[in-house]
Amino acid sequence: MQILGLSGGSPNGNSEILLKTALQAAQEIAPPDAQIHFVRVPDISIPRHFRVSDAKSAQGAIEQSADPSATNEPDDRPFVLRAIMEADIIILSCPIYTRTIPGIVKHFQDMTMGPFQDTAMARHRQRMAAATGDSSSDEDFELLFKPRVAGLMAVGGAAGTDWTPFGLPLMHQMFFSMGIQVVSQFQVNGCGLPGSILLDAAALEKARQLGVLLVSQAGKQDVTFQGPQQGTCPLCHLDMIVVKDGNEVECATCGAQGRFVVEPGENLVTVEFNEEGRKSSVLTETGKDLHLQEIMRVAGSLRPRMAEVADSREHFKKLDTEWLVKFS
Numbered sequence: 001m002q003i004l005g006l007s008g009g010s011p012n013g014n015s016e017i018l019l020k021t022a023l024q025a026a027q028e029i030a031p032p033d034a035q036i037h038f039v040r041v042p043d044i045s046i047p048r049h050f051r052v053s054d055a056k057s058a059q060g061a062i063e064q065s066a067d068p069s070a071t072n073e074p075d076d077r078p079f080v081l082r083a084i085m086e087a088d089i090i091i092l093s094c095p096i097y098t099r100t101i102p103g104i105v106k107h108f109q110d111m112t113m114g115p116f117q118d119t120a121m122a123r124h125r126q127r128m129a130a131a132t133g134d135s136s137s138d139e140d141f142e143l144l145f146k147p148r149v150a151g152l153m154a155v156g157g158a159a160g161t162d163w164t165p166f167g168l169p170l171m172h173q174m175f176f177s178m179g180i181q182v183v184s185q186f187q188v189n190g191c192g193l194p195g196s197i198l199l200d201a202a203a204l205e206k207a208r209q210l211g212v213l214l215v216s217q218a219g220k221q222d223v224t225f226q227g228p229q230q231g232t233c234p235l236c237h238l239d240m241i242v243v244k245d246g247n248e249v250e251c252a253t254c255g256a257q258g259r260f261v262v263e264p265g266e267n268l269v270t271v272e273f274n275e276e277g278r279k280s281s282v283l284t285e286t287g288k289d290l291h292l293q294e295i296m297r298v299a300g301s302l303r304p305r306m307a308e309v310a311d312s313r314e315h316f317k318k319l320d321t322e323w324l325v326k327f328s
Ligand SMILES: Cc1cc2nc3c(=O)[nH]c(=O)nc-3n(C[C@H](O)[C@H](O)[C@H](O)COP(=O)(O)O)c2cc1C
Pocket: 008, 009, 010, 012, 013, 014, 015, 016, 094, 095, 096, 097, 098, 099, 100, 155, 156, 157, 158, 159, 163, 164, 191, 192, 193, 194, 195
């Protein structure tokens, strides 16, 4: 069993203490040969821009923004990605910075996960290769599709939740593309001094329980989310809801479609997500497939017209020579 801890916080800070608490609890009940690795996300060297080679596994989705000169910066992404691929259990613990996750964690996520590891895209490539008899791919589909479970822990210094809205919702975005199933998540508030998490026995206990739970769910294809809170959305179990037309709503975290329901006779509004609406969630393969179809449709309609703007693109590129501020 491979257990991977990812921390987005300060060295030996609150997020790390929480993470190590969960890892220790996991180690206590894991098989004796279980291996634990811990990565400080801010220590990972990540190129500032996409490389041309990054576009390969992303169906061209980021081709145009790749930077041909970004080849000399150190790049630890392959090593960390391998650790994520091989892990059975991943625990991500992050502080809240300015109401959201640290930018460095988001940068790692954007540069490494997302479309690069999208299982719907990979299944599409696999189908295309089978249909055309192309056996040239060296992609390790078996490893990509293996079941993995994750636990999320967010730590904020503010007393209430009004300064932490984008913590857990953004941490989710790290895992859905690879189909890693989040089975437990929680947020701690009021953790405002270095190490003060050690004064919060309830938070440490939640971390221990998260570690134990993940070991019990590791390797399972279909796992059930275990809380501690069930939340409004039945897929991501969070509460960030986008209000749309009429009584329609969308889960901001995972994209499930639902509607407000006013309970008759009661002063109570609930949100209902039916079977069809749940299929839009990026936590389902159907939801990711819908997005794949959508981006292929968009790119397909734009590609034949790109020659029209070739000169304009050159014009904007050349403005760099006049205006671009360069950093060493
Ligand atoms: C730049 C910065 C911004 C912060 N913004 C928030 C915030 O918006 N909401 C909040 O609850 N705490 C905020 N905090 C407090 C941290 O989340 C809190 O101190 C946390 O325990 C730090 O975790 P660490 O020790 O793992 O780094 C912020 C801290 C820093 C350094």
